[in-house]
Amino acid sequence: MTSVLPPTLPKGILPAAPDAALPAARRDIAPLLLVPALMLAMLPLVGSFPTWITLTVAGLAMGMMIFIMSSGLTLVFGLMDVLNFGHGAFVAVGAYAATMVLLPMHGWLEADSLLLNLGVLGLAMLVAMLVTALLGWAFERVIIMPVYGQHLKQILITMGGMIVAEQLISVIWGAEHIALPLPASLRGAIVLGDAAIEKYRLVAVAVGLVVFAAMFLVLNRTKIGLLIRAGVENREMVEALGYRVRRLFVAVFAAGSALAGLGGVMWGLYKETLSASMGSEVMVMIFIVIIIGGLGSVGGCFIGALLMALVANYAGFLAPKLALVSNIGLMIAVLLWRPAGLFSNARR
């Protein structure tokens, strides 16, 4: 990591009394307002309120799933300056690992009990996260460790990892598409007034919020989070204080992979079918989201994912032809406004 010179302080601050509080960082709220503003702006365009509700919930659910898939990638990039082009492979492996639980326990999935259904789903998610975390740990050890700090090689080698992983999925689970049914009590929709909301989307929103809250709390309220943030700021200093930053980073990589696995399970259930190439398919969305959000920013990733999914859903309803390029249009618009993404890490 390059050493970062301390920022030169404005002249007024230096002679201040020793007990004066540090000036608080200015909050950047403009991006936070984008999502509500977009939702409100679309209400008159969509016309009918129930349709708007349906579209918005669908968009939020999709956005949450994309957030879960991409948060790990952007976290790892922020911390370790490693961009894993094979991240999509973890998404696919997570989804396939879930089938090891979901398909044998088919009976429980069909049972007419919400508790049983959610239990199986939770177990599947747990297995998926465990498998992808282990895989991520191995991936970091074998593939990425030798190429820290070399971006060109990182891109190529993780791309190669992705190709191998995609083929291995076909070897282990077979090359055919696998149908992944939703648990019985999560099928269908609830009707609220005139608006139909699919149940699974509500689950996706809930899981997404939980993941976001957990990440936020861990990063901002725990000692581990403090160390992670400090390690990002100045690795040498944290190491000099006696903490093993390297081990911390590996743990974060595994956690990021586990998040990808979780996102993969949810995405697989959302699509209801799995294919080995699903990793490279979601990769494009993930990249657009983290570009929009600003590389390395978890908050930006959250907003970017919601924005992208909402825009895609609204555009799909209002102008289906336009929906195909809505992602790229959004990316260009955001980058014209803020060339480094919504929340840019100024130092990088």
Added chain:
Amino acid sequence: MINQLFSGDLPRSRVLGAALIAVFLGLAFAPFLTSGARPLNTAATICIYIVLVASYDLLLGYTGIVSFAHTMFFGIGAYGVGLGLSGDTPGWSGAATGLVLALMLTIVLALIVGLFALRVRAIFYAMITLAVAASFAVLASQLSDFTGGEDGKTFSVPELLSPGFRLIENEIAGRAIDGKLITYYIVFFGCLLLFLFLLRLVNSPFGRVLQAIRENEFRAEALGYRTMVYRIWANCLAALVAALAGALMALWLRYVGPKTMLGFEVMTDILLIVVIGGMGTMYGAVIGAALFIVAQNYLKTLMANSAPALAGIPILSDALHPDRWMLWLGVLFVLSIYFFPTGIVGKLRGTVHSK
């Protein structure tokens, strides 16, 4: 003379020279050495991939730019010719119009992508080009009225190139001089010219600047080169050559479709070839493409023949299934990045310019 033709960049290795001559002779006389459609198809694909990969090497190996939008330009060239010829009466004017329009679109897109994204770091550029190329592929497969959608479009070619046409009645060396043969030689010489042009380019002062940018952009800038301008030029030239390769591909296949022209698989193929063949050596494209395409066409058959012997062993027999040949190439790819960063050609030349 030879030195001039190769722009002073001789193979510098006896084995490499022999391999290059073998590939050249094999491709030049392919129609007479073999019979049947499949070997000739393999040869034409090798020719086109050599150019496609070499133009990508201009970006990746010589300038150090990782772009994932190369298939987009390949596809634009192919679709330009394909759509130009897909009218009722296919003629040269249609093909020429399509090609010119495609080249113009290529330049414009390459400029936009370049201006927009080349200011940023390698990782950012790679991600943006991946997103743009994927959206373009989706667009091409969805605008089915215009592009034929997912199925693509088959079209006929001008009479001179159609299989029924006979240039002379008699056969030469047991081969009828028909439209297919003429098309093959158009592809062959087109690719040869493009390849020699690229070779000239990388060995010119311009190419040296690109290499300087690859090695140390900051220093190149400090020497007074406007690195942005050079990178955008490299981007545009590589895109143009890729589009021309695409045009030849469409002419040869008489078909354009999103999967063969724009698919992400094509991009991974290019990456595999360029790395295994050797980055930053134009000859890597030749050796890599020849090996890869031959493997693609014949390794499957070989693996299918050996599969029954392993039928009893569970995982291994799946891993050696003929459809899994990419697995082994992927492993080779990762290993070659670690252990032979200069690929086959670099290894043969014995020069390791480590970074």
